[in-house]
Amino acid sequence: MSQKSLQNYIPALTGVRALAAYLVFVSHFGYVFDEYFPHSVQRFFREFHIGVTIFFVLSGFLIAFRYYDNFSLNKDWFKKYLKNRVARIYPMYAILTLGAFVYYFFSHDQSIVAGTGHPVLMFLMNITFIRGFFDQLKFTGIAQGWSLTVEECFYFSAPFMFYFAKKYGKPYLQPFMITGFGFLLVLMFRNLNWYGFFGNFTFLMLFTFLGRCFEFFTGIMLALYIRKNGLANNHKFKFTYLGFVLIFVCVWIMSVLPVLPGLAFGQQHPLGIITNNYLLAISIAIFFYGLITEDGTVLKRILSNKFVELLGKSSYIFYLIHLGYVYNMLNFSVNWLNDAVFKLYDQWGVDWVSPFQNEQLNLLYLFVVLNGIAIILFKNIEEPVNHYIRKSDFLVKNKSHHPENATAIKVD
Template identity: 75%
Template sequence: MAQKPLLNYIPALTGVRALAAYLVFISHYAYAFDESFPHAVQRFFNEFHIGVTIFFTLSGFLIAFRYYDSFELSTDWFKQYLKNRVARIYPMYFLLTLAAFVSFYFTHDQKVTNGFGSPIGLLLLNVTFIRGFFDQLKFTGIAQGWSLTVEECFYFSAPFVFYFAQKYKKFYIQPFIITGIGALLVLIFRNVDWYGFFGNFTFMMLYTFLGRCFEFFVGIQLALIVRKKTLDGSSNKKLTYVGFLLIFACVWLMSTLEIPKGEVAGLHHPMGIFTNNYLLAMSIALFFYGLLTETTILKNILSNKFVELLGKSSYIFYLIHLGWMYDGLHFSFNWLNDYVFELYDKWGVDWVSPFQHDGINVLYAFIILNAVSILLFKTIEEPLNHYIRQSDFLIKNKKRSASV
């Protein structure tokens, strides 16, 4: 039976979340493969930050797919919409951010605060997502959480984007206006010493919604294209694989660019920014279009129940793959490595330790972090998500109220 075009849940796109999170993981731990791969391959892995662009494009698609034809600029609709967004994003972010600052209390790890004078004040900036507007504070708390500021800005603006798109029929102009506002803010604030608030164009283009809005708009445009289609997977144009190959062609292009001084990836080169924010987003949209309209081996893999579970827990994986939890695992592996060699010395043998290679330790960490993510998803994230949606937070639950 053919799927309905206004379907709210697409298993393959849930599997894509896992793929995106794992690409980001690889980009952060590419150093572990220094001795095993040529430098060009390591550079290629460094550009796997593209997982973030996948997340942004996917968010644009899903929000438009679900809400474009039903949104209202009314108080009740907006409250229900924000309630759903809070239920999905906020509980785990708040708990894990709090855990990061608790760990700072014991370890004094400066990565958490980046020298900011007040940990309590910085905690407030983190749990309210405000830190993401400041270049010097963007990596504080949960470092990778800067992307949630971008996501939240999109969530707040999406209903207005839909409104103007429907009223004035000039949807394509909006991202350029939004990015233009970002450029204006940089011109105003780049000489103001306020923790890097819109302090430079690279920061604005890579770490704020104003610079990265095009990725969301590409996802929205994809939703507008497919929302009236019957997504029965009957197409045989192979766009899934074309889009997938184009994605990694963008990765290769960024890996060949000169890395600006003080940076770690070709992403920060002007051409890297253009490739990541524009060319890559369109390639990802083509890949998604293929997943939505075709039946391929890759789609079947991404729709697999276990991969789907990994996708559902990938938000937590993304939040914990850097920071205190990974640092604890890294410390444990080093301790175990020393302990194993002490045992070898006692036994008088010259064996290889299972913890002596960084690459293998990264693989151990990957497996453990996935297990922890699934556990936290099942025991905390999913129950809290359902609880908030069914509660009277922001707006009364009509179904619950009717049954009382």
């Protein structure tokens, strides 16, 4: 594979982050439009949590593409690797998590501490990602941040996965061995009433790295295939479109599965778990393969657009703020504006329509504002802090040359 091809920049892989974040947004707030759609369509939109799987497959691809050929388990390499991972993920998560608990101090929103009455303990468990191992605590702090516990577990595990793959071969066995270990943990702890620590198999398969490792593994295998075969487009078949269609076939499958008592998604059905964790991951990998190797497709042009690329770069922040205290405060502000407008109309003695009285329009307003906030925070905090940490002597002294910068498909 040529050095030129290795240094190609694939903006579509950045743009796809925005697609993933917006799918999750629709999954959380699509109910606002329920009155306009039949039940089958409502169920379809509810399964758009697939954005999380897109993030996981993409992470597996990027980490393997950057590090598989140059990783080392020595102390200095591991410190540099962790430094780059911390710079990318941790600053904004820490800032926004701190904001969640400041919000709790004033609002006493019990969802932030899961009604435990232990805000300091919950803050420590959130800031260290530990809460993601407990079924009853996974949605504390920034609720959607549970997925970062999964990401961090992958980051720590990836070098060891690479080591065993090179040393013993048969890497396809790894995800099943890892998930098997997770099954043993559930059997050990499911009768222990400790906030649901590996408390059941559904939690294991949907909310932990041990259950969702195949999604990362699928990205890893795609990266290894592309490293071996290059980026050249030697096929006439459009894998971009095939993968995209298959992704939504998986969504449809989950949307028609029965929702089990006490649960909310078809994804939580045993067949839904298989579809989400395995079939969907493979479909996403096919989609990514097309985006990386094919030119001229409509989807690649859209996802490569400069503005969509910017939305992709800021999508991590959008993901962290689209649900929870930031959204709640914005929604409260919109409702306050609506009341203020009607008070003004009363003073004027007119019976006009408020621009903030329609719930569907309000959601669109908030979607735009959340993106605006995400872009501002990305430009002024996330990106500068990321660069500062990478150039600093945190964990390991900075060197001007990083292997990942010379050999990776750059995404952000």
